[in-house]
């Protein structure tokens with residue numbers, strides 16, 4: 001499922017490093033894209049502002065200019081955003097806002113282990129397909145004062161439309177994978193209406209597509225036991241499709257299985273725009289030390305290219321990364337190594 | 353934090369096996385309690401009905417009689433409840449209902465690994481303290497038809513009152529543990545109002561208790577990264593306190609770390625009533641085969657006794673279980689063994 005590559009002469013890419021190690025890993029992704037030469041249209045990068053640090057200086061987390069420039073771009077790479085350690089009035093996460101404003105309804109997170117099992121297959125090889133625009137992320141919250149103190153409420157929204165399009169994305173991705181298996185994650189034993197709607201709508205997608213997904217098998221799993229089984233038998237999963245919050249949690253859980261969040265890429269994909277984003281956060285504990293793992297970002301750039309239809313460029317990046325990870329001699333501390341962000345980046349770029 | 357043991361001459365215990373393997377493991381817990389002899393007041397068991405299978409026969413999942421009998425009991429043991437595989441009109445989970453009706457506001461789930469690390473300490477030794485009455489479990493859901501199809505909404509409720517009492521429970525439990533450390537789990541970077549209230553209220557508990565919790569240290573973690581770190585560095589956690597849904601997911605994640613859900617007990621505790629409940633589900637795939645692991649239920653009985661103030665009886669059960677698990681010769685298939693539920697139960701009862 002990729003967008004038309006049209007006949008672009010240039011590839012306009014917005015770069016939004018945002019906070020913390022976001023600033024250290026986005027340049028690495030940029031370097032990887034630059035190394036591709038003529039396999040992609042000439043990339044044209046624009047550096048854009050957003051984030052919690054920007055908010056602290058300017059009073060807004062996502063300037064209009066950033067959004068406007070993105071609207072004129074082909075794609076983007078987002079770094080990571082810090083979370084305030086206390087409630088901060090007026091602050092709202094720019095990544096959550098961008099996903100909604102640009103209607104990037106699918107958060108696609110492939111998680112693949114590097115070490116092979118004896119059979120030669122990766123032990124973990126799955127994609128989390130996370131709905132990206134609704135669920136509790138609609139951020140409709142209220143606060144009241146009742147007889148027993150404060151009462152806060154949040155709305156969890158699940159729509160047929162969003163469930164259908166994320167379901168379709170999951171089935172499309174499954175079609176291109178050897179196992180062609182989709183697991184629907186929900187909690188409909190408690191949330192029979194909202195998660196019931198999600199489950200039924202995703203289940204009903206194949207019937208709308210006239211045989212296209214005939215080969216795809218469907219399973220489902222309650223979110224709590226999905227996390228349990230992810231740890232115990234990760235090989236049962238191929239494509240996991242989930243409402244927003246479950247998808248957030250499950251993708252972190254899956255990342256833990258493959259050694260480091262520093263390896264896991266994602267794209268936020270809509271029908272006309274795609275934004276790569278490493279799954280890791282801004283990592284304030286190591287920010288500024290030049291030791292952040294650039295691989296999640298570099299892989300996010302590859303995944304972004306793949307969604308744009310430039311699979312040759314994507315393959316070249318992924319192959320270079322796989323080699324470096326497998327050899328293991330140049331790696332950052334999260335993987336037990338001693339190398340710097342720059343050294344890992346150089347090693348990958350050299351092989352692209 | 354335990355209830356007054358008063359001077360009971362009998363211990364009235366309601367047994368609600370409910371569905372699937374619940375029917376196989378609750379008798380095991382009963383046998384363990386019976387084996388204690390004079391270390392607890394003479395147990396008086398009442399067998400009570402509830403569950404999805406009961407609903408399919410009778411049209412209700414939780415008969416009034418069950419609730420009324422529980423109100424006259426000292427405590428209870430609940431087995432497990434099956435989830436309908438499709439939306440079933442009129443059905444609602446009896447365990448979720450019981451927690452609310454009996455105001456069992458704390459779901460306490462200790463997760464301890466059996467295999468010691470070289471230092472002699474268990475690799476995982478934590479308690480999940482899960483709020484048990486609100487969050488998305490208030491089950492306030494609506495369904496509307498909009499221009500783009502169905503739209504479902506659920507309310508997530510977080511109150512100061514419930515957050516405070518679950519916070520207090522977490523701090524009390526931490527006081528009795530060597531590490532005395534509480535980690536607050538939330539997602540306030542997205543849910544700044546509801547999870548903000550949870551976080552601030554739990555953080556404010558020590559200030560209300562005039563020095564009582566001075567020794568307890570507090571940390572916090574976003575739920576997604578909490579699951580990630582649970583897999584990667586479980587030793588950082590001691591007491592994890594969480595809103596209802598995160599607690600549900602986290603306790604399954606933690607269970608995966610210690611080898612089997614079949615080992616993990618819980619209690620649903622209120623101020624005047626406590627109900628033990630294995631963390632595992634009704635396991636339709638193995639129900640009826642007599643091979644379910646009875647340990648989670650037996651340990652839930654011990655945990656129930658502990659909350660009632662009968663720590664001597666609880667210790668005897670836990671010690672017997674620990675011995676059997678450590679020896680590993682009599683164990684059910686979930687732990688790689690070949691023994692039946694009855695054999696494991698007999699082996700434990702023999703040692704009580």
Ligand SMILES: CC(C)[C@H](C(=O)O)[C@@H](O)C(=O)O
Pocket residue numbers: 081093095096248279541542576
């Ligand atoms: C930073 C945060 C708002 C975000 C999310 O919850 O979506 C992050 O955890 C992610 O997974 O991209």
Ligand SMILES: CC(C)[C@H](C(=O)O)[C@@H](O)C(=O)O
Pocket residue numbers: 189190224433445447448600631
């Ligand atoms: C059966 C289900 C309603 C329940 C829950 O979500 O609380 C179960 O998963 C549990 O953890 O006790």
